Amino acid sequence: MNLMEYQGKELFRRAGIPVPRSQHCTNAEDAATFVAEHPGNWVVKAQVLMGGRGKAGKIKFASTADEARSVTREIMATPMPPNRQNPKGEPIRSVLVEERLPIAKEAYCAITVDRAHKRPVVMVSRFGGMDIEEVAEQHPESIAKHFVDTAVGYSPFIGRELASGAELDAGYRRAFPMIAGALYELFFKYGARLVEINPLALTEDGKVIASDAKVELDDDALFRHKEFEEWQRVLPLDEDETLAAQAGVGIRNFRRFDGNVGTMANGAGLAMATMDAVSNAGGKIANFLDVGGGASAERVRNCYELVMNHTGAKVFFINIFGGITRGDEVANGIVTALKQTQARKVPLVIRLTGTNEKEGRAILAAAGMTPVETMDEGAAKAVQIASQA
């Protein structure tokens, strides 16, 4: 679960990390009223999960109520433009009206989990405001890292060493260890996957303030944090996740693409390999789908309908390795599911192997389906069917 800026900043505020004064507004009138009541120089920022708001013209200045009204209208009038990660863009449902800071310097600070070290890593760079990956490419030496011993947690010397290692401007040095500590507390308390302040601003009057906030929570830890339920409601899952949830598969287990070869496999690794096999065979994938273990008729039906109703699949390649899941059970599930479903029908390519493979194939054959022998063969056949459809 990724938080929007205003939510992240609310967590920052609670943790004692300095953030600019601001008001979250869901329409232009509220923004205008707020600015009318609080004269000054404000910046209006679209509240979306996608990056690249500035380039997309979704961050604008306002010094009067009229300006606040008009820029908010402008910002909310169109969704964020699409990118590869979000092919449909993202609608803008609210803005954050925020104090315009007199920024002298911008730095970067983030905490995430480091897989190789199996530890939380605190990362700091004196290049703030730009994408950290860009920094990593252009100024790799500017990034200072500390891998935190979870037995000990954060201690202020870490912040001092990082500020010095990243050669942060001297203006940061006094406040930084406390801010990094508060960020670590937040990271730890909420079981976050990522907390990021980018930019961490140094103002002309010497204050250190979190000018943006990015927080990625761990879905697996949300059961401990009922306080996020309300935010979860205003943070709708993306469309694929919503569809997956409705179909009763895990939200990570379904993802759509532009192609016409529908796929389904049991197990995430095999499902990814199935996509790759289709691609290897020259086809275009319609989706990723892990049906999971068990594969009851109901689950198979839900998955079938998910792909039929929501992708451009012209063929459906089902790739099952019977490990724990028995081949006969899966075969029965497929046969029953296809009988029950009201969804459109496309040609099926079924590959079924492993435990009870013979029994499974017999069941499919009795229902008029001829399974293929291997994953590669299935992929080739599916691609061929799709290209002729």
Next chain:
Amino acid sequence: MNLMEYQGKELFRRAGIPVPRSQHCTNAEDAATFVAEHPGNWVVKAQVLMGGRGKAGKIKFASTADEARSVTREIMATPMPPNRQNPKGEPIRSVLVEERLPIAKEAYCAITVDRAHKRPVVMVSRFGGMDIEEVAEQHPESIAKHFVDTAVGYSPFIGRELASGAELDAGYRRAFPMIAGALYELFFKYGARLVEINPLALTEDGKVIASDAKVELDDDALFRHKEFEEWQRVLPLDEDETLAAQAGVGIRNFRRFDGNVGTMANGAGLAMATMDAVSNAGGKIANFLDVGGGASAERVRNCYELVMNHTGAKVFFINIFGGITRGDEVANGIVTALKQTQARKVPLVIRLTGTNEKEGRAILAAAGMTPVETMDEGAAKAVQIASQA
């Protein structure tokens, strides 16, 4: 800083440890009003830091408003009777009116710091309601202990193993790991020296409830917990601590006794050894006093007045080892302090050795004081003077 029962139970409540319904009352009228508004069976418990409330008749039952009024009056009418640790007893300023539980079993659970293992220790016994030292003497095998790895903290298996190791009644088993966990959280969060539930009651209807609460906070950690400032105000220091604080010495650095030999030394170990020397010489000590390092004239005067004005000292034995503290400085402090003070005068026995001992002795001699050579000699002389006074 030790908390009273009602304060400890407030912390328990916040931590999610089940406690009986209750109302804290500072007078009999409030207790009566509460019982009138909440019919039922109540127990009225004196709120004091001293133990032994039951034996002292300071815990009584009440089922009507009139009973509540009269037992509260009775309880508050006289202070807790004195014991060795509290020779003056303790005034009763409030009571806790608490739900009378249908208790089936009583267990013991506490967490404290274990010096030998350098770890927090969770201790559990199936013998609750009695003094843990008594249990340790009579049923040592009944106490189960777990030394917690601070890198990991508490995990529920610890509670399960302790419940099983202490052979707690089966009725405790389900709730206990959560209660012990909440108690550990509390211990850790507030930096406590001790948290104790005694008894931890199992009611006839199967609930596990903290029937009493003892919390000792670490004075050295209070700077992190401003939330206790208000409680600190209603928890007056004991008289010795108050006097020490007023004199500007640490609250641990002064303690009074019945005797007539006043003592003062620099350093806690030496101050204790000085008391022991007086006792070895057959004398009775009037006080423990660590003057600390530095020993300026002002500090010496404050210490002198502390002993003269608040103990039965008939002689004052000053025992200084000049280590970091220079002998001449201390001598000057003593001479100046005695000139300045308005307090009563008693014979002084001064032992001054170590750094700049010659210079110090010369200063004392010039002021008409003849220091003794050794601690033993000083003690003997002081005791002799006191016995003749």
Next chain:
Amino acid sequence: MSIFLDQNSKVIVQGITGREGSYHTGRMLAYGTQIVGGVTPGKGGQKSEHGLPVFDSVKEAVDATGATHNVIFVPAPFAADALYESHEAGISLAICITEGVPVHDTLKVVGTTSGMRIIGPNCPGLISPGKASVGIMPGHVFKQGHVGLISRSGTLTYEVVDGLTRAGLGQSTCVGIGGDPIIGTTYVDVLREFANDSQTKALVICGEIGGSDEEEAAAWIGEHLAGIPVVAFISGRNAPPGKSLGHAGAIVSGSFGTAQSKIEAFQAVGVRVAERPSEIPKLLLAH
């Protein structure tokens, strides 16, 4: 020899009376694994469905059976507790099958249980074919032999192993290290063991997108495993950035964690990378 597990390893099952724990206990026993008991708090003294003694705590189970291995089937919120309990009880190898363990739980457990090897969480377990299987792998697919295999996923492993077995290439040990971002035992940790295992003469690595574990493995192989044939396969080449595919750890962030980066890392140290699982036996035999 095989690594981590053989016919002499004594294994207990934490969560033995649960649905999953009970079912897989039966399968592990059927494979010949020395399952010596199980743990379910509150059910100590009972017998499991398969007649094994049930204990209230891991410590009691270890004391009574001498078990060194523990396989964990408890629900995600209790997995960390199960691992701490295993560590405290002196277990030397804990296999955590549980999926959905909060990443901070794993971080902290992994950082504070030195002396105990953890495999997983969110893994299918491990198997030394012909000797013992711990976890949920379908034993009949495997065959004893000389190929060591390490994989981040379950069914893909079975797919690959099936191909190996059909090609006559048996396995020494197959380790499913798990699909989570933080795991107790990484490729490199397993490679270290295989490097010292006389039974293992070739290696297969089943990787996937996300993180840089495969890159680290490649670097280690380049430095320490010059003589041994290694074949790798990476799934998820068609994954979009920023979205997890199935496994929480299978996520490409910008230019990090891509299949391309992993493939190049392996190729740079002479590891052959299969285009598809079916190529793996051929590439191994070609060495």
Next chain:
Amino acid sequence: MSIFLDQNSKVIVQGITGREGSYHTGRMLAYGTQIVGGVTPGKGGQKSEHGLPVFDSVKEAVDATGATHNVIFVPAPFAADALYESHEAGISLAICITEGVPVHDTLKVVGTTSGMRIIGPNCPGLISPGKASVGIMPGHVFKQGHVGLISRSGTLTYEVVDGLTRAGLGQSTCVGIGGDPIIGTTYVDVLREFANDSQTKALVICGEIGGSDEEEAAAWIGEHLAGIPVVAFISGRNAPPGKSLGHAGAIVSGSFGTAQSKIEAFQAVGVRVAERPSEIPKLLLAH
């Protein structure tokens, strides 16, 4: 040999520009201790009052000077941070003079900094007479020789040492372990070192009421130090129960932590217990 510290030990001072740190740096230098620099965040690059280099971090100080010892004079709220920093920087012996460190801070530091010995907190430091002194002990009282001394308090130590020195009994190393309830190095930890030190031929233990550290020391002596003369002194025999006397750790709880219990424990293993500090040299010589 002496233990923990000698003329070759390189020492840095954390909090060197503070009042206490600066003053005692001068005294330690005067004693001949190899103080090689100090640490005060934000003052890196400056020189200390005594001309020593000041660094921003312990790591920088260690990298530049090769220091292995660190003596800590920072205020109580920052002591834990200073100790973690020392540990991370590879310091092998940290001496924490600071008084009033929260007991939970010490608990956690002691439990998570394995590989680094901590002496204190709330201690006067340690001295190997004639070689080096780290902390706040008055060097002129001490004399090089063969008595090892361990003490929970400061001035009482000087009192005892003064007696030893006047009686011609020099010291190998004197360790002030500190008066807090939780300390990094206990009597037993120091005894282990003395047991292997060729310079140390007799031992003095200055104990006090509170805890059971002296009882543990007695037990250890009974098991491991049969041949060596040991004399103990316990202060606080006249302390009332339930109240700390000066030191946070000097507290009798009911029947626990009494002087009597400690005296009996020592006597039971053949350690002579002095009635008063002045008896100690006599008892040592009588061995």
